[in-house]
Amino acid sequence: MLKKFYKILIVPYTLFLLYLMFLGMGRYQYDDNVVRLEPILSTIKFIEGTISWKDIIIIVLGNIVMFIPFGFLGWIFPQLKDLKSLLFTFMSAIIIVEALQYFTRMGIFEVDDVILNTFGVYLGWLMCKQIENKLAV
Structure with missing residues (x-):
């Protein structure tokens, strides 16, 4: 039952996420192509330069959750x-999405996004294993 529910929802969820990554949350087209390749440092700089904890939670935790x-x-x-x-598959896909953000200038190619998004997938994989272990009992 849970797997069927997942199979039904993952496609619209993916489309919604792509919408957010390219058009949602007040996105606009940048004047220049922007790339941030400093792992972790750009996130730390973002946190230091952000007054609102709400923004920090939405951006940093959102990129994981x-x-x-x-x-x-x-x-x-x-x-x-x-x-x-x-x-490997996810990182290949997210790098393509980040590159599309860069080339369309509808976002920034950020290594931190790749890291945080991949960490979210890893957490999901761990949760999936936990669920499967409980269902097997």
């Missing part, structure tokens, strides 16, 4: 049950 559902992709694609395969 919003990607947790992709840790369950093994339910649809059995070859993605293996953590290495899942992370």
Whole structure:
């Protein structure tokens, strides 16, 4: 039942997430292509330069939490049950999305986004394993 529910919701969820990444949350087209390749430092600089904790939570935790559902992709694609395969596939996809943000100037290519999003997938994979272990009992 849970897996069927997931299979139904993951496609619209992915489309919603892509909308947010390119058009939502007050996005606008940047004048220049922007890339941030300093891992972790750009997130720390963002936190230091942000007055609102709400903004910090939405951006930093959002970049993790919003990607947790992709840790369950093994339910649809059995070859993605293996953590290495899942992370390799996801990182390839998120790098393409970040590159599209860069080339369309509808976002910034940020290494931190790749790291935080991938961490979310990893957390989702751990949760998926926990659920599967409980269902097997």
